[in-house]
Amino acid sequence: MYEVMIVDDERRTRQGLATLVDWESYGFTITNIAADATEAMELFEKRRPSLMIVDIKMPGISGIKLIEAIRKKDQKICFLILSGHAEFDYAKKAIQYHVSGYLLKPVDEEELLSYLVEIKKNLDLEKTSHHANKKGKIEKLIQAALSDEITTEAAVQLQQMIYWNKFTIILIKCYKKNDLDLKQMLKESLQESVPFTKDSYLGIVIEQKGEAVTIPSELDNLLGAYGISYFSVRSQAVGKVEDLATCYREALELMRKSFFYIEDQIVTKDSLHIREYVEESRISLSALEEQFVYSVEIGGDWSNIHPLIWKITASLEAKEYTEAKIKKRFIQLLSSIVNTLSTEYPEKRETFSHKLYELTEIEYLYHVTQLVEFIHQFIKEIVELIDCNKEKIVVNKMIHLIEQNYHKNIKLDNIAEVVHYHKVYLGKLFKAHTGEYFNTYLDKVRMENGKKFLLQGFKVYQVAEKVGYSNPDYFHSKFKKYVGMSPSTFRKKSQKKEFSKKELG
Numbered sequence: 182m183y184e185v186m187i188v189d190d191e192r193r194t195r196q197g198l199a200t201l202v203d204w205e206s207y208g209f210t211i212t213n214i215a216a217d218a219t220e221a222m223e224l225f226e227k228r229r230p231s232l233m234i235v236d237i238k239m240p241g242i243s244g245i246k247l248i249e250a251i252r253k254k255d256q257k258i259c260f261l262i263l264s265g266h267a268e269f270d271y272a273k274k275a276i277q278y279h280v281s282g283y284l285l286k287p288v289d290e291e292e293l294l295s296y297l298v299e300i301k302k303n304l305d306l307e308k309t310s311h312h313a314n315k316k317g318k319i320e321k322l323i324q325a326a327l328s329d330e331i332t333t334e335a336a337v338q339l340q341q342m343i344y345w346n347k348f349t350i351i352l353i354k355c356y357k358k359n360d361l362d363l364k365q366m367l368k369e370s371l372q373e374s375v376p377f378t379k380d381s382y383l384g385i386v387i388e389q390k391g392e393a394v395t396i397p398s399e400l401d402n403l404l405g406a407y408g409i410s411y412f413s414v415r416s417q418a419v420g421k422v423e424d425l426a427t428c429y430r431e432a433l434e435l436m437r438k439s440f441f442y443i444e445d446q447i448v449t450k451d452s453l454h455i456r457e458y459v460e461e462s463r464i465s466l467s468a469l470e471e472q473f474v475y476s477v478e479i480g481g482d483w484s485n486i487h488p489l490i491w492k493i494t495a496s497l498e499a500k501e502y503t504e505a506k507i508k509k510r511f512i513q514l515l516s517s518i519v520n521t522l523s524t525e526y527p528e529k530r531e532t533f534s535h536k537l538y539e540l541t542e543i544e545y546l547y548h549v550t551q552l553v554e555f556i557h558q559f560i561k562e563i564v565e566l567i568d569c570n571k572e573k574i575v576v577n578k579m580i581h582l583i584e585q586n587y588h589k590n591i592k593l594d595n596i597a598e599v600v601h602y603h604k605v606y607l608g609k610l611f612k613a614h615t616g617e618y619f620n621t622y623l624d625k626v627r628m629e630n631g632k633k634f635l636l637q638g639f640k641v642y643q644v645a646e647k648v649g650y651s652n653p654d655y656f657h658s659k660f661k662k663y664v665g666m667s668p669s670t671f672r673k674k675s676q677k678k679e680f681s682k683k684e685l686g
Contacts, residue, residue, distance in 0.1 A: 186214070348389065
């Protein structure tokens with residue numbers, strides 16, 4: 182509402198004007214009524230109205246003199262002059278003081294309303310222009326503060342213009358923004374903030390109220406309305422404009438690491454990092470990736486896959502892989518798995534090719550939890566594609582279990598319980614796919630590992646224990662059966678062969 186002061190020495194005129202129209206419906210409210218110029222001047226100093234309706238001829242100081250005195254103090258205030266027919270020509274002298282119009286007594290309602298409509302239109306334009314100029318100046322000073330180039334005088338001026346006790350910075354990384362002018366959109370929707378763009382990021386300087394760290398609902402609604410995925414970080418709050426550069430540097434560092442924080446809305450210095458979330462793995466990165474690939478190939482070991490994805494990601498981050506490099510690594514890993522499966526299941530090749538295209542979506546994931554869930558879901562869909570050949574998956578699981586547990590007292594009965602198949606059927610299934618009986622395959626795996634241990638210098642009885650035989654003599658007979666010589670003879674021949682190679686070399 183724009184404030185109005187009525188100045189007239191006639192009480193009836195003052196009261197009549199106050200009730201002649203519905204002032205508030207036209208955007209005005211009468212805040213002061215004065216009986217003479219002296220009283221009007223005093224009230225003006227206290228209230229500074231937007232519009233004054235002044236009687237041209239009053240006892241003492243005239244309306245013209247009042248307007249002249251006020252115009253020296255305020256170039257923007259609007260005036261409407263009240264005059265009788267006798268003073269009309271005299272009233273026209275007020276044109277030099279840029280009055281908005283003249284009203285003859287008794288005042289005509291329609292004439293007054295037409296002036297009010299026009300005056301409000303001009304006041305609105307002036308207000309918008311002033312607001313835009315002020316915002317433009319604030320933005321310019323904020324940019325200087327962010328770059329640590331603001332003077333002490335400018336900092337004081339900025340602080341006075343926005344009246345905030347604490348400042349904080351929100352940096353936003355947008356994905357698929359469709360060339361929208363987000364900065365301008367934020368200017369229009371976020372009143373209590375100063376949007377900016379810097380270092381390819383969209384940012385907001387905003388007042389910190391209380392201790393809560395939240396995204397302004399207007400920002401969330403705006404970006405959500407356009408389907409824009411985004412990630413944001415928030416700096417600590419500071420009380421001085423001069424410290425905004427420090428805030429910005431903190432926000433930039435948070436944004437650089439933001440992919441690795443276990444948050445899905447807004448990251449601060451207190452947010453949980455992947456290094457705190459995932460226990461450091463003692464297994465090498467290559468071994469973790471090998472486990473991952475194997476878990477997929479045996480049909481999706483769901484109890485193992487999800488933790489493995491986290492461990493691989495955390496291991497990559499610990500090796501200082503960037504967000505882009507981690508994404509590239511997973512794309513290569515998943516592509517390799519899909520290509521392998523495509524070869525094993527040629528009838529599904531076209532479907533697998535389409536799945537490869539889906540991997541490009543990884544580029545647009547802006548958070549580590551999104552990456553992990555995407556990979557987990559992708560693997561689930563891959564396994565569902567090969568689920569048509571459950572028998573092969575079961576055999577793969579059996580082979581994996583043998584290779585991981587050959588040193589234990591492993592039996593077909595035990596594995597049958599794990600994969601939920603009858604042991605007789607499972608034995609036939611294994612023979613059909615591998616060409617070997619289960620026990621024969623197990624023996625051969627044990628012998629191959631036994632060879633390695635023998636060449637590492639372990640004694641025969643130690644090797645027997647390491648590959649799952651409690652009786653060394655039984656191991657000895659098995660080894661001779663499958664390798665064609667005793668363990669000690671194998672070791673001697675292998676050492677002699679190695680020695681000959683060195684001699685020839």
